Amino acid sequence: MIDTTKLEGLQAVQGFPFPIHTSPGLETRGRSIAERCTRAYRFLSKILEFEPKASLLVLSPQDWSGRSSHPVYGMPNYEAGNLIVAGEESSFWGSFVEMIKEASPSLLKEAQTTYGSNGRIDLAPFFDLLAVHELAHIFHDQVPFHFPRAWLTEFFANLCLHAYVASVEPEQLPTLETFPRLIVALGPHKFRYRTLEDFEALYTKVGPQNYGWYQCRLHLAAKKVYDAEAIPAVQKLWKTFVITDPQLVESLKKIHPEMAKVLTSWSR
Numbered sequence: 507m508i509d510t511t512k513l514e515g516l517q518a519v520q521g522f523p524f525p526i527h528t529s530p531g532l533e534t535r536g537r538s539i540a541e542r543c544t545r546a547y548r549f550l551s552k553i554l555e556f557e558p559k560a561s562l563l564v565l566s567p568q569d570w571s572g573r574s575s576h577p578v579y580g581m582p583n584y585e586a587g588n589l590i591v592a593g594e595e596s597s598f599w600g601s602f603v604e605m606i607k608e609a610s611p612s613l614l615k616e617a618q619t620t621y622g623s624n625g626r627i628d629l630a631p632f633f634d635l636l637a638v639h640e641l642a643h644i645f646h647d648q649v650p651f652h653f654p655r656a657w658l659t660e661f662f663a664n665l666c667l668h669a670y671v672a673s674v675e676p677e678q679l680p681t682l683e684t685f686p687r688l689i690v691a692l693g694p695h696k697f698r699y700r701t702l703e704d705f706e707a708l709y710t711k712v713g714p715q716n717y718g719w720y721q722c723r724l725h726l727a728a729k730k731v732y733d734a735e736a737i738p739a740v741q742k743l744w745k746t747f748v749i750t751d752p753q754l755v756e757s758l759k760k761i762h763p764e765m766a767k768v769l770t771s772w773s774r
């Protein structure tokens with residue numbers, strides 16, 4: 507189920523419940539992201555009552571292309587059981603800092619308060635948290651089932667991320683919440699695509715920064731839902747749309763038994 511061809515040439519990091527591979531020199535950073543993913547895996551498996559197969563890749567820019575399903579270095583993604591995140595700083599992250607700088611001194615000050623490090627703004631602590639968002643995708647991807655809208659798929663991953671941070675690493679909430687708030691505060695006019703119809707039609711093709719803006723909007727919405735209803739909200743969202751094969755058979759039987767047999771009696 508996991509595409510192991512992506513692991514060739516990388517270094518294995520031992521001691522975790524699922525395989526971890528990093529680019530040479532990124533073992534320490536890989537280890538800290540892996541520790542968080544392990545905690546998040548336990549948290550999500552428990553509340554969603556499902557244990558997917560997962561594998562984590564922490565990559566340098568040199569190792570990104572050919573392994574990542576998204577071309578922009580620093581855009582976290584997943585494919586065939588592999589969670590793929592950047593282990594070094596990315597100019598994609600830096601492009602958001604430039605947008606905040608251009609927008610207003612007060613937003614810049616807020617960014618400095620949360621992400622300031624040695625006189626500069628370092629968004630790595632925020633983007634590192636997104637490994638949990640990608641991990642959440644692996645859960646629905648391996649039942650497998652699809653949410654009926656692209657935005658809802660991303661909302662689910664953001665809700666899982668928020669629930670994890672609020673429940674297991676609450677000290678990281680300012681790191682998680684500030685970036686989306688600042689990007690949404692830039693105003694929609696900064697971005698070409700703004701409607702959910704655009705998002706459904708184009709998804710990641712809206713462009714990396716514009717995609718980030720949609721994710722930030724969805725994160726703010728997910729935070730509101732979590733603050734109102736906490737973990738049961740995650741469980742209800744999952745249970746509303748999850749369809750396993752046995753459940754699918756029951757639904758198909760109600761339409762016509764022959765339809766269910768396509769799945770249950772398929773011969774090679």
Ligand SMILES: [Zn+2]
Nearest residue numbers: 639643660663
């Ligand atoms: Zn996502």
